[in-house]
Amino acid sequence: MERLTTEADLTRMANTVRKDIIKMLLAAGSGHSAGPLDLADIATALYFNILNFSPKQKTDPDRDRLYVSCGHTAPVWYAVLARAGFFPIEELQTLRKLGSRLQGHIDRLTTPGIESSAASLGQGLSIACGSAYASKMDKKTYQTYVLLSDGEHDEGSTWEAISFAGHYKLSHLTAIIDRNNIQIDGPTETVMKKENLKDRYEAFGWHVIEINGHNMEAIIDACNEAKAIVEYPVCIIAHTIAGKGVDFMEYKFEWHGNPPNKEQARDALRQLRSLDNKINPSDL
Amino acid sequence: MSNFSKAAHLSPATLRHDVHMAPTRDGYGIGVVELGENDERIAVLCADLAESTRSNLFREKFPERFIEMGVAEQNMANVAVGLSLNGKIPFIATYAVFSPGRNWDQIRISSCYNNANVKFIGAHAGISVGPDGGTHQALEDIALTRVLPNMTVLVPCDSEEARKAIHAAAKINGPVYIRLARVATPVFTTEKTPFTVGKALQLRDGDDVAIIGAGPIMHSALVAAHQLVEKGISCRVINLPTIKPIDSDAIEQAARSCRAIVTVEEHQIFGGVGSAITEVLAQTYPVPVEFIGMHNSFGESGTPEELLHKYRMDAPAIVRAVLKVIKRK
Numbered sequence A: 001m002e003r004l005t006t007e008a009d010l011t012r013m014a015n016t017v018r019k020d021i022i023k024m025l026l027a028a029g030s031g032h033s034a035g036p037l038d039l040a041d042i043a044t045a046l047y048f049n050i051l052n053f054s055p056k057q058k059t060d061p062d063r064d065r066l067y068v069s070c071g072h073t074a075p076v077w078y079a080v081l082a083r084a085g086f087f088p089i090e091e092l093q094t095l096r097k098l099g100s101r102l103q104g105h106i107d108r109l110t111t112p113g114i115e116s117s118a119a120s121l122g123q124g125l126s127i128a129c130g131s132a133y134a135s136k137m138d139k140k141t142y143q144t145y146v147l148l149s150d151g152e153h154d155e156g157s158t159w160e161a162i163s164f165a166g167h168y169k170l171s172h173l174t175a176i177i178d179r180n181n182i183q184i185d186g187p188t189e190t191v192m193k194k195e196n197l198k199d200r201y202e203a204f205g206w207h208v209i210e211i212n213g214h215n216m217e218a219i220i221d222a223c224n225e226a227k228a229i230v231e232y233p234v235c236i237i238a239h240t241i242a243g244k245g246v247d248f249m250e251y252k253f254e255w256h257g258n259p260p261n262k263e264q265a266r267d268a269l270r271q272l273r274s275l276d277n278k279i280n281p282s283d284l
Numbered sequence B: 001m002s003n004f005s006k007a008a009h010l011s012p013a014t015l016r017h018d019v020h021m022a023p024t025r026d027g028y029g030i031g032v033v034e035l036g037e038n039d040e041r042i043a044v045l046c047a048d049l050a051e052s053t054r055s056n057l058f059r060e061k062f063p064e065r066f067i068e069m070g071v072a073e074q075n076m077a078n079v080a081v082g083l084s085l086n087g088k089i090p091f092i093a094t095y096a097v098f099s100p101g102r103n104w105d106q107i108r109i110s111s112c113y114n115n116a117n118v119k120f121i122g123a124h125a126g127i128s129v130g131p132d133g134g135t136h137q138a139l140e141d142i143a144l145t146r147v148l149p150n151m152t153v154l155v156p157c158d159s160e161e162a163r164k165a166i167h168a169a170a171k172i173n174g175p176v177y178i179r180l181a182r183v184a185t186p187v188f189t190t191e192k193t194p195f196t197v198g199k200a201l202q203l204r205d206g207d208d209v210a211i212i213g214a215g216p217i218m219h220s221a222l223v224a225a226h227q228l229v230e231k232g233i234s235c236r237v238i239n240l241p242t243i244k245p246i247d248s249d250a251i252e253q254a255a256r257s258c259r260a261i262v263t264v265e266e267h268q269i270f271g272g273v274g275s276a277i278t279e280v281l282a283q284t285y286p287v288p289v290e291f292i293g294m295h296n297s298f299g300e301s302g303t304p305e306e307l308l309h310k311y312r313m314d315a316p317a318i319v320r321a322v323l324k325v326i327k328r329k
């Protein structure tokens, strides 16, 4: 697996991942669009630049760990794993089909590269805490990353884990929040307020970094900063645009759990292809 | 005279007043320290109940492998998953009403669906919890755990069997639930008593009725069987410490030779040990069954003896159930 270092290469890969997501969802006929699309930049930065993790290192005790807590964002993780060589790209078309290794929600036992199954929100941060605690016990220096959605901050169990990580100063833990401002029933601030997430994390003993979750350089810099902080767990609040890259999906909570139909997929792919032409190394 | 099965190696004091008494939770406390001495991977997590669950024994010996979780059972279950995915063998301990009670969703998806190597200690299970009352008497935990794919469910009958169950659980690569009780009960098995996951153990031979069940109530089953000798009734008593995977052969054999069964447990009869046994019987060799256990109600405050008497989970109640089931043969 090749590590991508230039912003142009990473952005191009993220765009490829977005196209994969649209094609997968169209073939599946069901699934989640908004979250996976807005996570494409973060997921690409993680697998192609930040993580010390490759298909050869699936059980390497020193590999970095990435736990995804919001299991419904499966398509984006499948797409980056396939692009990173964990399984054949053609297999993406089997998403959600009977007998597929690509289950509707991420599944450790079926998909190569997935560290833990997830679907019920509010569980992943605890699992990541266990991973970070284990590294502390074993005096290992790998980094544990966890991807959280904003919606799952409604869950009390998320706050149990935030409290635990702060209490035990799990400094090898980096939580990245997909702050896309949507959940199923509407905008996050209407469903259940979370506008003061930064203050809340800080009150629990975390260091917080806020970034634009579509800016590759910002994502990579924030992860490097997080790794360098040895006193506290770090939370990166990544501000994203739900459905990013497909204009009729952007900012719309209605696209949380729906796939595009044929026409919409064609339109989405046309938009994403036109973006490809705009990604020019000299502009970046 | 006692007619105990030789192979069970029961204590000679089993039916005497001087039988040694200890709670099954002691067997966990001792067992997990023994494990810790030989295996660096063993860790213990506890949700603010270290002494009641006997996790304090491990904390004293291996403070660096003990994790205080605070009153946060959902987080505890999944921190354990994270530890297990990174090579540890975590035991998580609290009252059974809270785990699997509070964190069943975590157990279902992150431990069972994920097949994570986590061991769940459900302490203070059963009506014999006593004065804390119905809120604290877990009578649903076997149902909640045995319904989960990948889960192994162990219900030890005394502290010695609990100690062995803890050792056996550590050898299984996957989630295991171990149910424990608060109150001191007779320690009637011995170091020599066999314990194999998935195997029932005949404690006493007989061919009129088979009493099958799990937990400390098995001692009352032995007392009942002994009393029934006077009435000319010979009871087989089978200890079923593994509820899942269940020993179907032992149950079917008991049904074939005794043709009547009494199931015994300190748990709701819906979904518990008796249900598991009758699921086997219905598919192999159906015979009349009487259920000793909680019949669709919550417990209340009282001494363990008062409660076991009131809710008909003591030896006299078992005797009556045997007499009743024999009439249905």
Ligand SMILES: Cc1ncc(C[n+]2csc(CCOP(=O)(O)OP(=O)(O)O)c2C)c(N)n1
Pocket (backbone or CB within 6 Å): A034, A035, A036, A070, A072, A073, A119, A120, A121, A122, A149, A150, A151, A152, A180, A182, A183, A184, A256
């Ligand atoms: C414990 C739990 N309750 C309910 C659900 C159903 N559900 C799936 S996603 C979701 C919330 C969506 O918001 P967010 O997590 O922010 O995801 P996004 O739409 O931004 O991708 C809900 C309630 C769930 N998966 N888990």
Ligand SMILES: [Mg+2]
Pocket (backbone or CB within 6 Å): A149, A150, A151, A178, A179, A180, A181, A182, A183
């Ligand atoms: Mg959201």
